[in-house]
Amino acid sequence: MKKIIVYFTAIFVMTAVHTLAAPEVNEIVKKANNASYYQGDDGKAKVIMTITDRQGRKRIREFIILRKDKTDGGDQFYYVYFKKPSDVRKMVFMVWKHPGKDDDRWLYLPSMDLVKRISASDKRTSFAGSDFFYEDVSGRSIDEDSHKLVEETGQYYILNSIPKNLETVEFASYKIWIDKKSHLPVKAEYLNKSGKKYRTVEALDIKNVQNLPTVIRSRVTNYESGSVTVLEFKDIRYNLGLKANIFTERYLRRAPGVARR
Amino acid sequence: MNKKIKNPKPINLLAIIILMCMLSTSLFGQLPFELHGFGEAGIGGRIADDPEEERTSLLEGRFQVDVSREFDIAEFRLRADLLYDHVADSYEIVIEEGKGFIDLREANITFYPMELIDIKFGRQILTWGTGDMIFINDLFPKDWQSFFIGRDHEYLKAPSDGLRTSFFFDLINIDMVYIPNFDSDRFINGERISYWNNTLREISGQNAVTVADRPDKWFYDYEFALRIYKNIDSIELALYGYNGFWKSPNGMDRVNGLAIFPELNVIGASARGNILKGIGNFESGYYYSSDDNGGGNPFIRNSELRLLWGYERELLKELTLGIQYYLEHMLHYNTYKNNSLPGIPIKDENRHLLTLRITRMALNQNLKLSLFIFCSPSDKDIYLRPNSNYKVTDSLAVELGGNIFHGSHDYTFFGQFTNNDNFYVKAKYGF
Numbered sequence: 253m254k255k256i257i258v259y260f261t262a263i264f265v266m267t268a269v270h271t272l273a274a275p276e277v278n279e280i281v282k283k284a285n286n287a288s289y290y291q292g293d294d295g296k297a298k299v300i301m302t303i304t305d306r307q308g309r310k311r312i313r314e315f316i317i318l319r320k321d322k323t324d325g326g327d328q329f330y331y332v333y334f335k336k337p338s339d340v341r342k343m344v345f346m347v348w349k350h351p352g353k354d355d356d357r358w359l360y361l362p363s364m365d366l367v368k369r370i371s372a373s374d375k376r377t378s379f380a381g382s383d384f385f386y387e388d389v390s391g392r393s394i395d396e397d398s399h400k401l402v403e404e405t406g407q408y409y410i411l412n413s414i415p416k417n418l419e420t421v422e423f424a425s426y427k428i429w430i431d432k433k434s435h436l437p438v439k440a441e442y443l444n445k446s447g448k449k450y451r452t453v454e455a456l457d458i459k460n461v462q463n464l465p466t467v468i469r470s471r472v473t474n475y476e477s478g479s480v481t482v483l484e485f486k487d488i489r490y491n492l493g494l495k496a497n498i499f500t501e502r503y504l505r506r507a508p509g510v511a512r513r
Numbered sequence: 514m515n516k517k518i519k520n521p522k523p524i525n526l527l528a529i530i531i532l533m534c535m536l537s538t539s540l541f542g543q544l545p546f547e548l549h550g551f552g553e554a555g556i557g558g559r560i561a562d563d564p565e566e567e568r569t570s571l572l573e574g575r576f577q578v579d580v581s582r583e584f585d586i587a588e589f590r591l592r593a594d595l596l597y598d599h600v601a602d603s604y605e606i607v608i609e610e611g612k613g614f615i616d617l618r619e620a621n622i623t624f625y626p627m628e629l630i631d632i633k634f635g636r637q638i639l640t641w642g643t644g645d646m647i648f649i650n651d652l653f654p655k656d657w658q659s660f661f662i663g664r665d666h667e668y669l670k671a672p673s674d675g676l677r678t679s680f681f682f683d684l685i686n687i688d689m690v691y692i693p694n695f696d697s698d699r700f701i702n703g704e705r706i707s708y709w710n711n712t713l714r715e716i717s718g719q720n721a722v723t724v725a726d727r728p729d730k731w732f733y734d735y736e737f738a739l740r741i742y743k744n745i746d747s748i749e750l751a752l753y754g755y756n757g758f759w760k761s762p763n764g765m766d767r768v769n770g771l772a773i774f775p776e777l778n779v780i781g782a783s784a785r786g787n788i789l790k791g792i793g794n795f796e797s798g799y800y801y802s803s804d805d806n807g808g809g810n811p812f813i814r815n816s817e818l819r820l821l822w823g824y825e826r827e828l829l830k831e832l833t834l835g836i837q838y839y840l841e842h843m844l845h846y847n848t849y850k851n852n853s854l855p856g857i858p859i860k861d862e863n864r865h866l867l868t869l870r871i872t873r874m875a876l877n878q879n880l881k882l883s884l885f886i887f888c889s890p891s892d893k894d895i896y897l898r899p900n901s902n903y904k905v906t907d908s909l910a911v912e913l914g915g916n917i918f919h920g921s922h923d924y925t926f927f928g929q930f931t932n933n934d935n936f937y938v939k940a941k942y943g944f
Contacts, residue, residue, distance in 0.1 A: 303877060311877070311907050337907035338549055338943035348747060354787050356747040363667040365640040369749070371791045374827045381878035422830075479877065500744075502681055506623060506631060512583060 277401045280409050280430060281394055286324055287435035289391040291464045292490030294320040296510060299485055303382045306478030312336060313380050316511045317389075320494045326351060329499035330390055333511040340380075344504050347386075351393040360504035367504055376421055383472035383481035388453065407432060423451070434458065434465035450476045461488045546582040550592075550944060553577075557663045557937025565707045565718025570935040571662045572599035577618070586626070592619040600705055611656070611671060611699060618672055633677040638670050639690060641740055641751070643783045643794035645870060646885065647839050649819045650753035650781040650798050652738060652760060653690075656699035661706055661916050661930065663937035671699050675736075685743045692736040692757075695728045697774060700761035701930075709929035711857055712770065716923050716932060725762050726771040734758070748786035753798070755779040763814035764804070775804040775813045791826025808845020809852045816844040825870075831878070835870035858924045865891045879904040887927060894920030894928040912939045 301313040314336040321328045332345040344360040354372040361368065375387040396416060403410040409430045415421045424447065429439040436458060442451040457469035466488055472481045498508050557571030574597040581590040594616040598604075606613030621635030642651040646669070659668035675692035701708045702725070707718035728734035736757030743750050755778065762772035781798030798819045805813035819842070825835035843849060846862040853859050866889045873882045885898040900914035915936040920928020 305877065309906075311879070311904075338551065339904070339907075339910065339941075341549060354790065356787060361667075363638070364670045365638045366670075367640075369785055369792045369794075371826050371833070372787065374830055377827065377830055378874075378878055497681070501742075501749075502631065502679065502686070506588070509583075509585070 277399050281399050282325060283435040284430045284437050285394050288437060290321050290324045294492055294494040295490045296492055297485040297488045299483055301382055301481060301483050303481045318494060318511055320496065331499055331511060333507050346499060346504060347390055349390050352395060358504060367501055383474045383479050436465055436467060462490045464490055546580055549579045550577040551941055553939060553941040555937055555939035557935050560934040563707050563932035565720050566705060567600060569600055571937050573597060586624065588623045590619050590621055593617045629681050631679045636672045636674050639673050640670060643785045643796045644821050645823060645835055645837060647821055647837060649796050649821055652755045652779060654696045654698050654760060657701050658699050658706060661933060663914055663916060685741055688740040690738040694731045695734045695736055695758055697727055698760040706930060707932050709924045714856060716929060723762060723772050726766060726773050728758055728774055748784060751783045753781040759814060765812045767812050775802055778803055791824055794823045796821045808848040811852050811854045815849050818842040818844060831874040833872045837868040839866040861891050863891060865889060892925035892928060894925045896927040908943050910941045
């Protein structure tokens with residue numbers, strides 16, 4: 253599915269240090285964003301999320317994630333149907349993502365048949381208790397950081413990114429490795445405000461699914477808390493022809509077949 | 514309600530619940546349908562003695578079985594609680610009221626006959642509207658008893674027996690609910706929570722359990738609820754209608770003295786959307802108490818206008834704050850006042866209620882601390898719901914919470930419950 257790892261944005265034109273042949277940094281970032289979050293017109297995956305804390309205690313979440321794009325790089329819809337653990341079974345989390353403005357988010361609690369609207373202000377809050385943030389799952393708007401190409405190797409573009417608004421995030425900067433061939437970001441290292449690396453997001457395994465390069469295993473390590481989260485993506489499919497009405501209240505109350513199976 | 518004889522062997526029931534727990538764990542995974550559920554034990558007590566109620570407010574073991582099977586055009590679901598409730602006076606099963614050792618939460622079939630229509634038939638939990646623990650246009654039954662003694666908040670919603678038909682058009686969506694036989698709230702009747710009794714003019718409990726005359730003629734005492742809704746961009750708009758009865762007793766039969774559920778018609782509207790980095794909502798409802806349309810009958814509750822504004826926002830990481838202002842405005846206040854009965858406290862024209870919800874998540878969201886406060890400056894009463902829930906593992910959760918009431922008068926909505934302050938602990942194992 254549109255993978256998970258990624259951060260980028262690029263708007264600042266590369267500095268003159270780089271060769272004229274190198275693509276502009278905003279092009280790299282745009283392609284990385286599309287490869288990570290907008291692969292195909294829609295997508296589906298079964299996700300197994302394993303959270304391991306400092307003491308080695310494991311928590312496992314299992315969910316189906318559906319995604320449909322309105323426009324590449326623009327608005328899109330997410331539908332997350334939880335299967336495990338039992339206390340969140342049949343719960344649904346739905347997002348209408350609007351890059352550049354607040355997302356719309358809903359949570360459906362099946363035991364009360366309650367459709368709850370949830371506020372979208374802090375996208376850097378843990379997703380389902382894991383080390384992934386909401387923003388890691390649905391993507392960080394590519395206009396929120398200033399990017400700079402700091403190194404280019406045979407395989408990677410290495411970018412350094414600085415948030416335009418420091419107040420809204422917990423990091424001071426991050427460094428990101430983007431695979432030249434697949435355009436997928438394969439690693440991101442976050443530095444905190446005292447310049448120390450405290451968080452890493454990595455793609456552990458990438459495969460072609462329907463000829464589209466796709467992260468099938470990824471990991472977030474939080475060096476401050478000692479917690480690690482691994483995501484495994486299974487049964488990945490693109491271009492299923494998901495109908496737009498799946499991402500409405502109707503299907504919060506009764507999950508569509510494609511999310512249940 | 515008359516007192517019933519206690520089941521002499523509640524221990525047997527507990528044994529059955531434990532056995533079911535063990536059995537289901539071993540069976541799970543080999544069945545032609547999905548089987549899930551949980552086992553839960555809880556104990557709670559009053560902080561101070563209540564002259565009319567037992568010191569124990571909660572002592573129960575609960576085992577929920579949730580069975581479902583999905584087909585291409587339909588889905589079947591059965592969800593039932595087997596309950597050992599030590600505080601209850603009887604184990605006699607009354608399915609309609611959720612009494613006894615089976616509380617049938619859901620037993621329904623959902624059909625998808627056409628692209629445009631979903632139909633759900635049978636016992637189901639129904640919820641709509643925008644309030645947080647405040648309901649204006651959601652006139653589906655509530656279980657206030659469970660709410661005040663510390664059961665999981667999902668038990669605030671009691672099931673309805675009926676037919677829900679939903680239509681999905683390009684322009685609008687329509688939900689219609691038909692309940693052929695009135696489903697009342699599981700209201701506070703004095704059995705386990707003491708309350709203000711208007712006839713005795715004092716706080717009463719097991720000494721004066723409310724005896725109610727519930728409308729119960731099939732297809733005659735029906736309820737009908739309607740919602741028409743639409744999203745404009747990301748703003749959710751809805752119109753509502755209801756034809757049925759006040760959900761809790763809101764009147765008295767002056768001949769036999771029984772509590773009654775007068776007829777009620779409601780129309781309302783709501784809106785909800787993103788605003789100021791949070792979620793804002795507005796809801797209104799006009800409650801037309803048709804058995805007392807002039808407002809002059811002191812035995813039947815007056816018509817009202819109800820309004821609600823709410824706002825919720827994540828203030829800091831893992832810290833969410835929600836506030837609401839709610840108004841109940843009596844519509845024929847002067848007529849009501851001129852016709853009120855001597856000795857019965859006169860209500861205010863406006864009941865103002867403020868709520869505050871603070872939720873803090875910690876330890877990778879395994880610990881949830883929350884406090885919900887209801888406070889009425891006009892009634893001069895307050896209700897606090899502190900709660901902490903810790904997920905020890907993915908299957909096991911422990912919970913500690915309380916219900917604290919305080920009021921200047923014995924007859925206000927929360928003030929009447931002052932003898933029911935309680936704390937509880939629970940453990941829940943899900944599978």
